[in-house]
Amino acid sequence: MIALALDVLSGILIAAGAFFVVVGALGLLRMPELFTRMHAASVIDTMGAGLLILGMMLQTGFDLVTLKLFFIAALFFFTAPVVTHALAQAALHEGINPALTEDRRVADDPRGRRR
Amino acid sequence: MMFSAAAAALLTALALVVVRAIRGPSVFDRVLAGNTVGTLAILLLAVIGFLTGRPEFLDIGLTYGLLNLISTLAVLKFFRHGDLAYDPSEEAGS
Numbered sequence: 001m002i003a004l005a006l007d008v009l010s011g012i013l014i015a016a017g018a019f020f021v022v023v024g025a026l027g028l029l030r031m032p033e034l035f036t037r038m039h040a041a042s043v044i045d046t047m048g049a050g051l052l053i054l055g056m057m058l059q060t061g062f063d064l065v066t067l068k069l070f071f072i073a074a075l076f077f078f079t080a081p082v083v084t085h086a087l088a089q090a091a092l093h094e095g096i097n098p099a100l101t102e103d104r105r106v107a108d109d110p111r112g113r114r115r
Numbered sequence: 116m117m118f119s120a121a122a123a124a125l126l127t128a129l130a131l132v133v134v135r136a137i138r139g140p141s142v143f144d145r146v147l148a149g150n151t152v153g154t155l156a157i158l159l160l161a162v163i164g165f166l167t168g169r170p171e172f173l174d175i176g177l178t179y180g181l182l183n184l185i186s187t188l189a190v191l192k193f194f195r196h197g198d199l200a201y202d203p204s205e206e207a208g209s
Contacts, residue, residue, distance in 0.1 A: 011117045018124035021155065025128030028151060029135050034143055041151045044128070052121060052158055056165055068173040072157065072180060079184045083150055086188055090195040091143045
């Protein structure tokens with residue numbers, strides 16, 4: 001009974017994680033400029049990876065595999081913000097600024113424009 | 116069954132992210148797409164490990180995650196400073 005409930009719960013978590021992974025990748029492809037794309041990619045790092053790993057944790061008992069999954073989740077938890085911060089800092093340093101609505105009419109910068 | 120669906124979703128997401136990596140337009144979009152490819156590859160490794168009943172794949176995923184962080188930061192440092200051995204203390208007030 002409890003095994004069945006855990007199975008169903010992990011199935012729901014894995015399905016939700018798969019959904020968020022696809023949504024994040026779609027956002028990465030469709031968003032208009034770099035900073036909104038970073039926002040979409042962070043969906044994969046937090047919701048997608050988190051829910052998928054939580055669902056996989058419920059599939060196993062409590063053993064070494066669970067611990068390894070926990071380490072992968074912790075790795076994502078700490079490295080994703082570091083990479084996002086470094087990326088935003090490097091992009092701002094390079095002169096790529098977030099596209100604002102009032103800038104959209106000017107649109108002389110091809111890097112910030114929708115394509 | 117659920118793992119097959121998750122693997123299919125991860126492969127779809129990988130295809131979309133690779134399209135973004137090819138289209139660019141700036142180098143930072145490509146770095147972001149490359150980092151996301153790494154994340155998705157780790158998740159795909161874990162899911163395939165469960166799919167085939169071989170959880171040893173998780174070790175490969177863990178290693179790949181560490182390499183992914185280092186390589187992304189190295190590429191970003193190179194494109195920001197044009198030099199992997201850049202030392203911020205040499206440049207006053209930056």
